[in-house]
Amino acid sequence: MNIVKPASVADAVSAAKAVAGSGGDVAYLAGGHTLIPAMKARLRDPEQLVDLAALDDLRGIIEADGRLWMGAMTRHRDVAEQAGRIPALTEMALLIGDPQVRNRGTLGGALANNDPAADYPAAALALEAVIETDRASHAAADFFQGMFFTALEDGELIRRVGFRIPKRAAYAKFRHPASRYALSGVFVAELDEGIWRVAVTGCGQEGVFRWPEAEEALATGTDIASVTPPAASLMSSDIHASAEYRAHLCTVMLAQAAQGLQ
Amino acid sequence: MTPMTLNGTPITVDAAPTELLVNVLRDDLGKTGTHIGCDTSQCGACNVLMNGEPVKSCTILLAQAEGAAITTVEGLAEGGKLHPMQAAFKEEHGLQCGFCTPGMIIAGIGIAERHGAGVDDATIAHELEGNLCRCTGYVNIVKAIRKGAADMGAGA
Ligand SMILES: Cc1cc2nc3c(=O)[nH]c(=O)nc-3n(C[C@H](O)[C@H](O)[C@H](O)COP(=O)(O)OP(=O)(O)OC[C@H]3O[C@@H](n4cnc5c(N)ncnc54)[C@H](O)[C@@H]3O)c2cc1C
Ligand code: FES
Ligand code: FES
Numbered sequence: 001m002n003i004v005k006p007a008s009v010a011d012a013v014s015a016a017k018a019v020a021g022s023g024g025d026v027a028y029l030a031g032g033h034t035l036i037p038a039m040k041a042r043l044r045d046p047e048q049l050v051d052l053a054a055l056d057d058l059r060g061i062i063e064a065d066g067r068l069w070m071g072a073m074t075r076h077r078d079v080a081e082q083a084g085r086i087p088a089l090t091e092m093a094l095l096i097g098d099p100q101v102r103n104r105g106t107l108g109g110a111l112a113n114n115d116p117a118a119d120y121p122a123a124a125l126a127l128e129a130v131i132e133t134d135r136a137s138h139a140a141a142d143f144f145q146g147m148f149f150t151a152l153e154d155g156e157l158i159r160r161v162g163f164r165i166p167k168r169a170a171y172a173k174f175r176h177p178a179s180r181y182a183l184s185g186v187f188v189a190e191l192d193e194g195i196w197r198v199a200v201t202g203c204g205q206e207g208v209f210r211w212p213e214a215e216e217a218l219a220t221g222t223d224i225a226s227v228t229p230p231a232a233s234l235m236s237s238d239i240h241a242s243a244e245y246r247a248h249l250c251t252v253m254l255a256q257a258a259q260g261l262q
Numbered sequence: 263m264t265p266m267t268l269n270g271t272p273i274t275v276d277a278a279p280t281e282l283l284v285n286v287l288r289d290d291l292g293k294t295g296t297h298i299g300c301d302t303s304q305c306g307a308c309n310v311l312m313n314g315e316p317v318k319s320c321t322i323l324l325a326q327a328e329g330a331a332i333t334t335v336e337g338l339a340e341g342g343k344l345h346p347m348q349a350a351f352k353e354e355h356g357l358q359c360g361f362c363t364p365g366m367i368i369a370g371i372g373i374a375e376r377h378g379a380g381v382d383d384a385t386i387a388h389e390l391e392g393n394l395c396r397c398t399g400y401v402n403i404v405k406a407i408r409k410g411a412a413d414m415g416a417g418a
Contacts, residue, residue, distance in 0.1 A: 001280045003325045029326075036282075036321045037303045049280065051325060077315075098392025099372055100306060103315045104322070178304065180391060 003029070003049040009057070009157060012050050013134050016155040019048040028052055028157060030073060030109035033101055058108065058159060067130070067162035072108025079107065086127070087262045088169035088189070092119050095173050097180050108158040114207055116147045116236065117181035119173065121208035125199035126187040127163040134159060146206045166191050172256035173202075174249050176240055183241050184249035186211075188257040194219055198254065203246040205236045214254050224258055227251060264328050268293070269337025279325035284308045286324050287334060295335040295364045299394065306393035307361060309368035310334050316372035318392070335364035338371075347371050347410035356406030358397035369393050370407040371414075379415020383408060 006012040012028070019026040027035055027046040038044040052058060058073035061082050068085050079093035080102065096102055096110075096119055110120040111131060124131070124140040131138040134157045143151045152158070169189035173182045182202030189197045198214040201207075213228045229251050235243035263274045268291060277286045287293040287310070296319055299307030308320040311333035319332075338345035347370045350356065357363040373381060373389045386404045395403060 003279050003323065005325065005328075029323075032323065032326065033303065033321055036323065040282075040301055040320075049323075049325075053326060098306070099369070099376075099389055100309060100316050100318045100392045101303075103312075103317050 001045075001047055001049065003051055005051040005054050007054050009055060009134055009159065012052060012055065013155060013157055015048075015050050016157075020154050024048060026050060026155070028112075030106040030112075031075065031104040032109075033097070033105040034109060034113045034115070052108075052157075063165070065162075067164055069160050069162045070107055071160050072106060072111075072158040074107045076102035076105050076107075076110075086163060086165055086169065088166075088171050088187070089123055089127075089163065091260075092123055092171040092173075092187070095119060095171070095175065095180075101180075107161055111143070111161065112150060112152060112158055114144055114148055114150050115181070116204060116207040117176070117179075117183070117185075117202045119171070119182060119185055119201060122182075122185050122187035122199040122201035123163065123171065124161065125208050125210060126169070126189040126197040127166060128191065128197070129164070130162040132159050132161070133157055144208050149207075164189075164191055167193065168261040170257040170260040170262060172253040172260065174253055184246055184253050186214075186250060186253035186257050188214075188218070188254065188261065190218070190261070200230060200250055203230065203235050203250060205234060209234070211250070211254075218258070224254055225251075227254065264324050266327050266329065267331040269333055270331075275324060277324055279323065279328075281324050282320055283310070283322040283324055283327050283332075284319040287319060287332070293334045293336055297361055297364060299361065299365075299396075304392070304394065305362070306365040306369055309365040309393070311368055311371065314375070316368050333368075335367060338367070345371075346413035347374065347407070350410035350413060351403075351406040354402050354406035354409055356399070356402045358395075358399045362393060362395040362397075366390070366393055366395070366403055366407075367410075370410050373407055374411035374414045377411070379412050381408065381411045386411075 025046045026048040029049045029051045058071040076093045083089045129140040166189040171187045173185040185201040196215045196218040198211045229247040232243040235246045237243040297307035299305035303321045310319045
């Protein structure tokens with residue numbers, strides 16, 4: 001296994017292309033907190049790693065056009081400390097893993113990986129994020145395409161992500177007690193007066209999804225305790241939680257998020 | 263060859279750049295105070311400071327530590343005097359078998375630096391989510407970190 005540390009986005013993309021072009025397995029390395037555990041478990045065995053650590057223009061947070069734009073290499077810790085413009089995002093970042101994970105893991109890695117139990121996909125979907133890459137601009141609604149599957153082409157590199165700054169938002173998560181990933185995570189956002197988005201992670205067989213009944217209840221001021229839970233047939237079921245239990249957790253997390261809107 | 267600073271001393275490491283940092287520290291550099299407690303990045307026994315921040319050295323490649331300042335538990339004491347966080351673990355009986363202790367001490371230093379001398383028990387417990395103690399001595403570990411943080415703040 002080889003590793004290179006290119007100094008520009010263009011060099012990173014061509015380094016990846018060179019290996020992929022000759023049929024080799026290549027992976028970008030950001031925080032490594034998904035990729036390295038996967039390599040240790042022999043789930044991944046890339047012959048070439050392209051370390052993004054030297055790409056300083058993939059770091060940092062700025063506000064523009066009603067969005068908070070964050071570089072792909074922005075760590076969870078940086079979001080927790082610097083994304084105060086969207087308090088729900090800082091709150092969400094602080095619920096990822098533990099302090100050591102937050103010191104390494106990045107926004108870009110989390111979105112590219114699209115783990116069905118990861119937190120960022122819910123924030124991105126609810127805040128109608130735009131995911132800008134070296135070659136395209138993806139709306140979150142089209143970006144997440146099922147478990148561990150995204151709109152990214154081979155070698156496509158996320159540069160930055162723009163989250164809409166909502167009027168109010170909140171995230172509530174029921175954490176798996178050992179892994180800290182979400183068994184159910186519900187991100188609620190009021191984007192504009194009366195326009196609500198509710199995105200659910202940790203539960204769906206196809207990864208993150210919107211919950212229209214909850215959006216409708218928030219928009220019409222209906223008691224959210226009466227919201228129909230997401231269909232159990234859409235929920236994943238495993239040793240950690242049954243589909244029915246996950247569906248129930250969603251209603252509990254929805255109520256908790258709605259209480260904590262800021 | 264990978265340049266880095268280890269416990270204050272600049273060194274170059276002759277090991278595969280894709281090797282895990284924890285293996286390099288233990289097998290190539292003899293810093294066996296950094297432990298390996300799991301293969302799922304969950305236990306924190308392998309915590310070291312990287313540029314002053316606690317990280318899991320089992321989930322970092324040597325190449326990612328290039329140019330970084332790495333501090334292991336062996337590098338905390340100065341001139342034969344224990345670091346205040348180490349001293350607090352000793353005084354508060356913050357260890358039983360000691361296997362998790364280096365990682366706990368490193369995590370504790372991170373907690374003290376982010377939350378200050380007056381950090382409360384609930385915050386400490388929450389921040390220890392990435393550290394497992396198989397002896398389950400968490401009560402005294404939390405106490406030790408509270409004292410260590412206070413002593414660090416007092417410049418002990
Ligand atoms: C113990 C532990 C607990 C965790 N708990 C949680 C949790 O509670 N919630 C949660 O959401 N996550 C959790 N995580 C995952 C963590 O947030 C990861 O850091 C994150 O999912 C991936 O980010 P990374 O920077 O580490 O990516 P890496 O591991 O470096 O990369 C992940 C994937 O994304 C690709 N990639 C990386 N950057 C880019 C880019 N810019 N463009 C295109 N592709 C890219 C890589 O090639 C790789 O395939 C946990 C991880 C650990 C180890
Ligand atoms: S050995 Fe690193 S987290 Fe367990
Ligand atoms: S003291 Fe034994 S594992 Fe913590």
